Amino acid sequence: MSDANWTCRCGAFAMRVQEVPASGTPATCYCTDCRAFAYLHGDAGALDPAGGVALYTTTPDRIDIVRGSAHLACERLTPRGPLRWFTTCCDTPVGNGAPLRGVPFFSVQAARLADAPSKPAARLHRGSATGHIPRPRGNTYALVMAVAKRGIASRLSGRWTRTPFFGADGQPVARPATPDAATLRTAYRDAR
Numbered sequence: 001m002s003d004a005n006w007t008c009r010c011g012a013f014a015m016r017v018q019e020v021p022a023s024g025t026p027a028t029c030y031c032t033d034c035r036a037f038a039y040l041h042g043d044a045g046a047l048d049p050a051g052g053v054a055l056y057t058t059t060p061d062r063i064d065i066v067r068g069s070a071h072l073a074c075e076r077l078t079p080r081g082p083l084r085w086f087t088t089c090c091d092t093p094v095g096n097g098a099p100l101r102g103v104p105f106f107s108v109q110a111a112r113l114a115d116a117p118s119k120p121a122a123r124l125h126r127g128s129a130t131g132h133i134p135r136p137r138g139n140t141y142a143l144v145m146a147v148a149k150r151g152i153a154s155r156l157s158g159r160w161t162r163t164p165f166f167g168a169d170g171q172p173v174a175r176p177a178t179p180d181a182a183t184l185r186t187a188y189r190d191a192r
Protein backbone atom coordinates (compact mmCIF):
# COMPACT_ATOMS: atom_id res chain seq x y z
CA MET A 1 0.00 0.00 0.00
CA SER A 2 1.47 3.31 -1.03
CA ASP A 3 0.62 6.65 -2.54
CA ALA A 4 -0.29 6.56 -6.23
CA ASN A 5 0.42 9.17 -8.87
CA TRP A 6 -2.14 10.59 -11.23
CA THR A 7 -0.88 12.51 -14.25
CA CYS A 8 -2.70 14.33 -17.06
CA ARG A 9 -1.97 13.56 -20.70
CA CYS A 10 0.65 16.30 -21.08
CA GLY A 11 2.16 15.96 -17.62
CA ALA A 12 1.69 19.59 -16.55
CA PHE A 13 -0.84 18.61 -13.88
CA ALA A 14 -0.26 15.82 -11.37
CA MET A 15 -1.89 14.60 -8.19
CA ARG A 16 -1.03 12.03 -5.59
CA VAL A 17 -3.65 9.80 -4.01
CA GLN A 18 -2.73 8.52 -0.57
CA GLU A 19 -2.63 4.88 0.40
CA VAL A 20 -4.03 3.16 -2.66
CA PRO A 21 -5.90 0.83 -2.52
CA ALA A 22 -6.86 1.19 1.19
CA SER A 23 -8.03 4.80 0.81
CA GLY A 24 -10.81 4.08 -1.66
CA THR A 25 -13.00 1.71 -3.62
CA PRO A 26 -12.71 1.04 -7.34
CA ALA A 27 -15.98 1.27 -9.26
CA THR A 28 -17.06 1.43 -12.87
CA CYS A 29 -19.86 3.82 -13.78
CA TYR A 30 -21.99 3.29 -16.89
CA CYS A 31 -24.14 6.39 -16.52
CA THR A 32 -24.67 8.62 -19.54
CA ASP A 33 -23.27 11.67 -17.73
CA CYS A 34 -19.92 10.03 -17.02
CA ARG A 35 -19.76 8.88 -20.63
CA ALA A 36 -20.72 12.32 -22.00
CA PHE A 37 -17.99 13.81 -19.80
CA ALA A 38 -15.48 11.44 -21.43
CA TYR A 39 -16.65 12.44 -24.91
CA LEU A 40 -16.53 16.14 -24.00
CA HIS A 41 -12.85 15.83 -23.19
CA GLY A 42 -11.71 13.45 -25.92
CA ASP A 43 -11.40 10.54 -23.53
CA ALA A 44 -13.69 7.96 -25.17
CA GLY A 45 -10.65 5.71 -25.48
CA ALA A 46 -10.70 5.22 -21.71
CA LEU A 47 -14.24 3.76 -21.78
CA ASP A 48 -14.60 0.02 -21.36
CA PRO A 49 -16.42 -2.01 -24.06
CA ALA A 50 -19.77 -1.41 -22.32
CA GLY A 51 -19.22 2.35 -22.10
CA GLY A 52 -18.08 2.36 -18.48
CA VAL A 53 -15.70 4.76 -16.80
CA ALA A 54 -13.29 3.33 -14.25
CA LEU A 55 -13.24 5.39 -11.07
CA TYR A 56 -11.44 5.28 -7.75
CA THR A 57 -13.79 6.65 -5.13
CA THR A 58 -12.16 8.22 -2.12
CA THR A 59 -12.31 11.38 -0.01
CA PRO A 60 -10.73 14.68 -1.13
CA ASP A 61 -8.42 14.77 1.91
CA ARG A 62 -6.60 11.77 0.43
CA ILE A 63 -5.72 13.76 -2.69
CA ASP A 64 -2.85 16.22 -3.11
CA ILE A 65 -2.08 18.26 -6.17
CA VAL A 66 1.61 17.84 -6.84
CA ARG A 67 1.91 20.32 -9.67
CA GLY A 68 -0.12 22.43 -12.08
CA SER A 69 -3.00 23.43 -9.79
CA ALA A 70 -3.64 26.43 -12.06
CA HIS A 71 -4.69 23.97 -14.80
CA LEU A 72 -7.60 22.60 -12.77
CA ALA A 73 -11.07 23.50 -14.04
CA CYS A 74 -14.55 22.23 -13.34
CA GLU A 75 -17.97 22.09 -14.87
CA ARG A 76 -21.46 20.76 -14.29
CA LEU A 77 -23.24 18.86 -17.02
CA THR A 78 -26.60 18.89 -15.27
CA PRO A 79 -27.94 21.33 -12.65
CA ARG A 80 -27.89 18.74 -9.88
CA GLY A 81 -24.94 16.72 -11.07
CA PRO A 82 -21.52 16.50 -9.45
CA LEU A 83 -18.72 18.94 -10.14
CA ARG A 84 -16.68 17.34 -12.88
CA TRP A 85 -13.04 18.34 -12.89
CA PHE A 86 -10.64 18.39 -15.83
CA THR A 87 -7.37 20.03 -16.81
CA THR A 88 -7.07 23.06 -19.06
CA CYS A 89 -3.49 22.22 -20.10
CA CYS A 90 -4.49 19.21 -22.18
CA ASP A 91 -8.21 18.66 -21.47
CA THR A 92 -7.87 15.48 -19.41
CA PRO A 93 -10.81 14.40 -17.19
CA VAL A 94 -9.66 14.30 -13.55
CA GLY A 95 -12.75 13.06 -11.77
CA ASN A 96 -15.98 14.11 -10.14
CA GLY A 97 -16.87 15.22 -6.68
CA ALA A 98 -19.61 16.68 -4.54
CA PRO A 99 -20.53 20.30 -5.25
CA LEU A 100 -20.19 21.13 -1.55
CA ARG A 101 -16.97 21.28 0.41
CA GLY A 102 -18.68 19.71 3.39
CA VAL A 103 -19.49 16.50 1.53
CA PRO A 104 -16.17 14.65 1.39
CA PHE A 105 -16.50 12.59 -1.75
CA PHE A 106 -14.35 12.37 -4.86
CA SER A 107 -14.06 9.85 -7.68
CA VAL A 108 -10.74 9.95 -9.50
CA GLN A 109 -10.61 8.82 -13.15
CA ALA A 110 -8.79 5.56 -12.56
CA ALA A 111 -7.36 5.18 -16.07
CA ARG A 112 -4.58 7.63 -15.20
CA LEU A 113 -4.04 6.53 -11.63
CA ALA A 114 -0.90 4.44 -11.32
CA ASP A 115 -1.52 1.17 -9.48
CA ALA A 116 -5.30 1.63 -9.52
CA PRO A 117 -7.06 -1.57 -8.46
CA SER A 118 -8.09 -3.27 -11.68
CA LYS A 119 -11.25 -5.02 -10.51
CA PRO A 120 -14.23 -2.75 -9.77
CA ALA A 121 -15.95 -3.47 -6.47
CA ALA A 122 -19.20 -2.33 -8.07
CA ARG A 123 -20.59 -1.56 -11.51
CA LEU A 124 -22.97 1.38 -11.29
CA HIS A 125 -25.90 2.49 -13.47
CA ARG A 126 -25.72 -0.73 -15.47
CA GLY A 127 -29.02 0.08 -17.17
CA SER A 128 -27.25 2.83 -19.14
CA ALA A 129 -24.43 0.60 -20.40
CA THR A 130 -23.87 0.52 -24.16
CA GLY A 131 -22.67 -3.08 -24.28
CA HIS A 132 -22.46 -6.33 -22.40
CA ILE A 133 -21.25 -5.85 -18.83
CA PRO A 134 -18.72 -8.45 -17.69
CA ARG A 135 -19.11 -10.41 -14.48
CA PRO A 136 -18.68 -10.17 -11.59
CA ARG A 137 -20.90 -7.14 -11.30
CA GLY A 138 -19.84 -6.32 -7.79
CA ASN A 139 -21.82 -5.07 -4.88
CA THR A 140 -23.34 -1.60 -5.13
CA TYR A 141 -24.58 -1.68 -1.54
CA ALA A 142 -21.09 -2.44 -0.23
CA LEU A 143 -19.70 0.44 -2.30
CA VAL A 144 -22.30 2.88 -0.97
CA MET A 145 -21.56 1.78 2.58
CA ALA A 146 -17.80 2.13 2.05
CA VAL A 147 -18.24 5.62 0.59
CA ALA A 148 -20.50 6.65 3.47
CA LYS A 149 -18.13 5.21 6.06
CA ARG A 150 -15.13 7.03 4.60
CA GLY A 151 -17.11 10.26 4.32
CA ILE A 152 -18.21 10.07 7.95
CA ALA A 153 -14.64 9.26 9.10
CA SER A 154 -13.37 12.25 7.13
CA ARG A 155 -15.97 14.49 8.78
CA LEU A 156 -15.44 13.22 12.33
CA SER A 157 -11.65 13.49 12.12
CA GLY A 158 -11.82 16.99 10.67
CA ARG A 159 -9.79 15.82 7.67
CA TRP A 160 -12.61 16.91 5.35
CA THR A 161 -11.40 20.54 5.50
CA ARG A 162 -8.24 19.47 3.73
CA THR A 163 -9.29 19.41 0.09
CA PRO A 164 -7.54 20.56 -3.08
CA PHE A 165 -10.89 21.26 -4.75
CA PHE A 166 -12.31 23.93 -2.41
CA GLY A 167 -10.84 27.00 -0.83
CA ALA A 168 -11.14 27.91 2.84
CA ASP A 169 -14.11 30.09 1.85
CA GLY A 170 -15.98 26.95 0.82
CA GLN A 171 -15.99 27.85 -2.87
CA PRO A 172 -14.57 25.55 -5.57
CA VAL A 173 -11.01 26.54 -6.50
CA ALA A 174 -12.19 26.92 -10.10
CA ARG A 175 -15.49 28.48 -11.05
CA PRO A 176 -17.92 25.74 -12.22
CA ALA A 177 -18.67 26.25 -15.90
CA THR A 178 -21.42 24.83 -18.10
CA PRO A 179 -20.47 23.66 -21.58
CA ASP A 180 -22.46 25.41 -24.29
CA ALA A 181 -25.68 23.70 -25.31
CA ALA A 182 -24.52 22.49 -28.75
CA THR A 183 -21.32 20.96 -27.37
CA LEU A 184 -23.28 19.28 -24.62
CA ARG A 185 -25.85 17.91 -27.09
CA THR A 186 -23.12 16.37 -29.23
CA ALA A 187 -21.45 14.76 -26.21
CA TYR A 188 -24.72 13.24 -24.98
CA ARG A 189 -25.58 12.04 -28.48
CA ASP A 190 -22.20 10.29 -28.69
CA ALA A 191 -22.74 8.86 -25.20
CA ARG A 192 -26.05 7.14 -26.02
Ligand SMILES: [Zn+2]
Binds near residue numbers: 009013088090091
Ligand atom coordinates in the same frame (compact mmCIF):
# COMPACT_ATOMS: atom_id res chain seq x y z
ZN1 LIG B 1 -2.06 18.40 -19.07
Ligand SMILES: [Zn+2]
Binds near residue numbers: 029030034
Ligand atom coordinates in the same frame (compact mmCIF):
# COMPACT_ATOMS: atom_id res chain seq x y z
ZN1 LIG C 1 -21.49 8.06 -13.74
